[in-house]
Amino acid sequence: MRDVVLGRLRVSRVYEGDGVIPLAVALPGITEQDLARLRRWYWDPDLADALGQANMRISVHSFLLRIDGRNILIDTCCGNDKKRSLASVSDLKSPYLENLVHAGLRPEDIHLVMCTHLHFDHVGWNTRLRDGSWVPTFPNARYLFGRKDLDFFRTQRHEATHREAFDDSVVPILDAGLADIVDPETRIHKEIGAGIWLEDVSGHSPGNLCVIAECGGDRAIFSGDCFHHPIQLVRPDAEFFADENPTKARATRERLLAGYANTNAIFFPAHFTGATAGRVEGDREGNFKFRFLQA
Numbered sequence: 001m002r003d004v005v006l007g008r009l010r011v012s013r014v015y016e017g018d019g020v021i022p023l024a025v026a027l028p029g030i031t032e033q034d035l036a037r038l039r040r041w042y043w044d045p046d047l048a049d050a051l052g053q054a055n056m057r058i059s060v061h062s063f064l065l066r067i068d069g070r071n072i073l074i075d076t077c078c079g080n081d082k083k084r085s086l087a088s089v090s091d092l093k094s095p096y097l098e099n100l101v102h103a104g105l106r107p108e109d110i111h112l113v114m115c116t117h118l119h120f121d122h123v124g125w126n127t128r129l130r131d132g133s134w135v136p137t138f139p140n141a142r143y144l145f146g147r148k149d150l151d152f153f154r155t156q157r158h159e160a161t162h163r164e165a166f167d168d169s170v171v172p173i174l175d176a177g178l179a180d181i182v183d184p185e186t187r188i189h190k191e192i193g194a195g196i197w198l199e200d201v202s203g204h205s206p207g208n209l210c211v212i213a214e215c216g217g218d219r220a221i222f223s224g225d226c227f228h229h230p231i232q233l234v235r236p237d238a239e240f241f242a243d244e245n246p247t248k249a250r251a252t253r254e255r256l257l258a259g260y261a262n263t264n265a266i267f268f269p270a271h272f273t274g275a276t277a278g279r280v281e282g283d284r285e286g287n288f289k290f291r292f293l294q295a
């Protein structure tokens with residue numbers, strides 16, 4: 001993704017890595033007709049014609065927002081050196097921090113870290129390993145965690161990988177006194193002028209938050225995990241395997257698509273590959289597609 005400039009706001013992508021999930025596992029309701037509809041506007045070499053061979057490729061990345069001299073990081077990927085029950089994300093050695101430097105900033109330059117939700121692939125770089133302990137990666141930042149997800153993952157510790165991530169990537173931030181607990185409708189940017197706020201997009205997780213920024217240009221929507229792949233614009237109703245509350249997640253997807261189709265708002269989904277950002281288009285029959293910005 002190239003940097004996107006929207007008024008006073010510059011958005012960069014800081015890349016960690018790709019992941020691949022069999023489509024039939026991630027979205028069991030998808031049909032070959034759905035794939036054919038998607039192929040009219042989106043091509044992906046992992047999406048084979050036959051459902052049994054089709055894979056869903058996702059990108060894991062952060063978004064870096066620069067506005068009025070402040071640097072904000074949205075979501076912090078999986079992180080390095082972390083032991084995870086899910087083998088594909090365990091003990092990673094990605095050049096994420098080098099990619100941040102390539103984008104022009106050091107960890108010390110980040111003022112605010114916002115986790116849209118507390119799944120393992122959104123909190124990992126909150127901390128890094130130093131002399132056997134997990135220490136805040138961004139020592140000068142305040143970290144914002146949603147209250148609902150914090151309460152949920154503190155108590156409902158059902159999935160090992162999320163539990164492990166909570167312990168090594170959220171708890172050390174709480175212990176260091178760097179966390180601010182926020183609710184939907186919080187204005188996270190009020191100290192430096194209007195323009196960035198949170199909205200409730202729960203469903204994928206109990207407290208999934210969307211970050212919305214409007215700073216003298218088109219609206220930017222950091223939708224977290226409301227969408228993982230463009231196929232979900234073809235079938236927003238299809239159940240996604242990692243949605244905590246599938247009915248609510250579906251309603252959230254449909255609300256966002258109906259609300260923003262054919263507007264200038266630009267979506268920055270947490271897992272779309274390639275150009276990543278784009279606008280939603282819809283027709284009268286309720287069919288949606290994603291018009292990617294230039295890669």
Ligand SMILES: [Zn+2]
Nearest residue numbers: 119121225270
């Ligand atoms: Zn995710």
